[in-house]
Amino acid sequence: MSENASKSPFEELTLSGLATVVWNRRKVVYQVTLLFVVLGVVVALVSPKRFSATSTFIPQVGESPSSQGALGGLASLAGFNLSGVSGSSDVPPALYPKIALSVSFQKALLNAKIHVDALDSAITYQEYYDEIYSPGVMESVKDYTVGLPGKLVKALKGEPKEVIVQEITGIVRVSQEEYSHFKRLNSQLKVLPNEKDGIVTVHFEMPEPLMAAEMTKFSVDLLQEEVIQFKIKNAKEQLRFTEERFSERKKEFEDAQMKLANFKDRNQNLNSAYALSQLQQLEANYNFYFDVYTELAKQVEQAKLQVAKDTQVFSILQPVTLPIEKSNIRGSFVLIIFTMMGFSFSIVYILVSEYFKRLKLQSQ
Template identity: 65%
Template sequence: MEIDLISLVTLVWNRRKDVFKITFVFAFLGIVTALISPKEFSATSTFIPQAEESPSSGGALGGLASLAGVNLGSINGGSEISPVLYPKIVSSINFQKALLDAKIRVNGYDSTMTYQEYYNQVHSPGIFDMIKKYTIGLPGIFIKKLKGEPEDLVIQEEDGIIRVSQEEYSHCNRIASQLKIAPNEKEGIVMVSFTMPEPLMAAEMVKFAVDLLQEEIIRFKIKNAKEQLRFTEGQFLEKKKEFEDAQDKLAYFKERNQNLNSEYANNQLDRLQTNYNFNFEVYSELAKQVEQAKLQVAKNTPVFSFIQPVTIPLEKSNLRGSTVLIIFLMIGFSFSIAYIIGTEFLRRRHSK
């Protein structure tokens, strides 16, 4: 089926008034949308997580210790959280609950208030939010009323049980849509952004989120270091006892066989001496590992190296009014062409 472009252009030109009318309607809708759409500002921060180099696991003594049943490599490794897991941390309910207490400054108010207080007392939902709530979200409202959901939600966590109210749960859902974290494994950077109705609030929230994430990483590292210290001290005490036993056996044998010069006695002495040297080297290495583990617990260094610190955004993150208008004009013009072609096709079909 061939398309006659000349006839198509002629048809559109003859019905150009319809094109103007439909495009004008969409342009009006674009202006209204641009005027009533809420303002959104996104503040961002980009950083590089500092990855500690694993200290030597004992060199040649590592193999020696492994023969004794001690894995020296496991003592120092595994103390870092991969940036890939950062989104899991910020999406956890306890992290989001902590964000509810973030202090922010609001235009027109002298004192600061928390994120939760702002959305409970100051922020009023926009027209779009109201339309969305009572159109798309209306079935959900009815379902909640029929189900009679409890006032509090109980969420099982690894370290205990967290109780979340329905109000807090709705705030956490909003935070999940406002807070974005994007780790880039290839470049080794992490970008965190937060969207709020005012630029200063967006900057304060993203800074609070980054600081909170840093605290979580440090807490995890200290927890790991303490566990490593307990493990190393346990291995140290065990090998210390074995070393002291080998030391006592060697001393006892030398004392009982001072004047003996037989091959059997020399062979026994060599065995005891070798066992003593072996336990002494493992014992000495574990003593060093205990001191390293103690230093690791006391270590307190910055976790993030910032490439882009938090700055107050100057422009809206959502579409500009002019961009919205252009989009609606394009949609209106395309719709008018489709409408003219469709109505002409139906007219010709009915006339046959």
């Protein structure tokens, strides 16, 4: 009796014996698998549609020797040399996802214009999710299960009060509503840099194909604009400063030129030493401002060339196209997964129940 009790209930069964156990209870396999198939059909039907649009581009980091030589030749014709001018640092593709996660970038995405099938005019991304979008059954279930702890904590703490504060330079305020939009944007927008090939791929997922394509195009354009502005910031600041000084010196040069012209008109025949001294002084003053004016004019052109040189160029490899198929899991694939889950669960259920049944008989 003790020897039999020490044996496992399935110890004497072979693989064919286990198969026989399952076959004898095949009706359970059919029922459980059919139940999971029905669940799979329901999940496939109620799952919200999502479409993902894609665009790929190459940021031209740095400048090639040929372009630098052409620029140097153009600069030499203008009368100055660019060898001493250092441009701003390049933005590597690995930093592009960080830029896409910045608050200023995501705030701009909230104001992106999109077209909804049910509307005649375009609305912003934020308006769509605040006023039009209604979550599907699966999203509602997920929101009330996975997000339930957060809702309970929020209910205990109460709604955050609106705080009016003075605007502070360098500090960006984010409202609770904007923060909820940011969390959705982080799941919809994917910026994937390929450091080996030097390419950047942008994906954006939305409930409708046109909306996905528009948000992808807006994200790519905004990302490229942010990179360009970051890269040429120093060069543009130098250009602005040089142009201001140039405008000041231009007025001084024109005043000196006018004074010299007026003096010559009033003194056609210079006989006195005092008049000659005044003429020499006016000419020296004119030559001084002329030299300053000419040098600043060269520096303005040099600064403009530097801005053009530092402006990063992007080559589009894959333009944004309107997605045709859904980006989420297909209904047929969902059905296959649930069928396999149902079949596996039924087998496990039969073996476990048979184990405890034999264990009970063995203990008697």
